[in-house]
Amino acid sequence: MPNLDLAPLWLTLQLATVTVIVLLIVGTPLAWWLAFTSSRIRTAVEAIVAIPIVLPPTVLGFYLLIVLGPHGFIGGPWKELSGSALSFTFTGLVIASTLYSLPFVVQPLHGAFESLGKTHLEAAWALGASKLDAFFTVAVPMTLRGFLTAIVLGFAHTLGEFGVVLMVGGNIPGQTKVLSIAIYDHVEVLEYSQAHTLSAGLLTFSFLVLLTVYTINRRLPIRVS
Template sequence: MEVFGIPVDPAPVSITLQLALVTTLILLVAGTPLAWWLARTRRRWRGVVEAVVALPLVLPPTVLGFYLLVALGPNGPVGALWEGLGGERLTFTFTGLVIGSVFYSLPFAVQPLMHAFEQLPRRPLEAATTLGAGPWDRFVSVVLPLSRRGYLVATTLAFAHTVGEFGVVLMIGGNIPGETRVLSIAIYDHVEVLEYGRAHVLSAGLLGFSFLVLLLVYGRGRRPEVAP
């Protein structure tokens, strides 16, 4: 594939998009009950759980990647158990990339959902309860529609953050062409061998994508004021 006359390998683009899509779907499904619990619980150890969720925001990606590599490796507790049950190797595979990405992008999905749930008005939920709606009915018919902006932010940030990952995916997935080489690693490879043209094409694509994501998030957050 050529872009402006510069040959570009489409495989890293495809792998990156697949990784971001799978990771985002997992985070939305798994992050919703976690965010709901954090928004509603008054347990003393809520702060501990919230700190663990937010840890990837301050922890160097290589540190998180290293401990995931140790845990998921053939001699690690998770990797050894998984392979003992007949599962495929987790490290240096697409599955390993997904696991690492889920951990690293967790706060980008959970925090917007948690804030959306915290801001829910109580009256619609109380009215639904009065009308006999069960917990699941209340969540589907009341919580989800009122939290749609939180889901939009969580989806866009988790997807974009996964697209731009480098340290975690390099530690746990390596740099296997056609399998674990994502866009960020491909850019590093091009720069390392002084292929600046190819690096420019991929970097410009990520730059434009990142800007569009932020424009979507902040643009949707602006509400036109109604004149009195």
């Protein structure tokens, strides 16, 4: 297969992996808070988290471009520190993808934590486990399905993003040129066979990932959520 550049594939996998890791670190405490807080702003936060589901990716991308750009609210200070803005960089893409895929990680976790409830945690605390200890030894194993769903959805959603990436990252080979954009490029110059290869690859990969996950999910002993 001539002229098939695999760089966008690796870049995409990298982006999705890093994004999912960031999302787990950010999204888990957020989902926990949403599940157990009695704060009045809970509903508002829930709505904000869900915005990327309904917002056109180009709108999100547009605002992020401004915020992450050299004169932006985040990009500006970042440029002072590192010498370059965040727009059109891999880091910028990670930030954008994190926001874009946030609901797909937070919502399954939120649901899992909510159906887990506090009962087993209280039992763990009474047995001398600190809150963090109880979280890792009781809550996480009991909500593995929720975590699995969150990881898959977060990963898959990042894999397929186009509009946000195009707006924030542009089309820089090796830096921001991800799979979906590469496919678009190929189609634009009528390189249908390359587009086919990449598309079929992505399709197969997505199917295999989901198949694996659902298989594991079915076999997980704990069914809380």
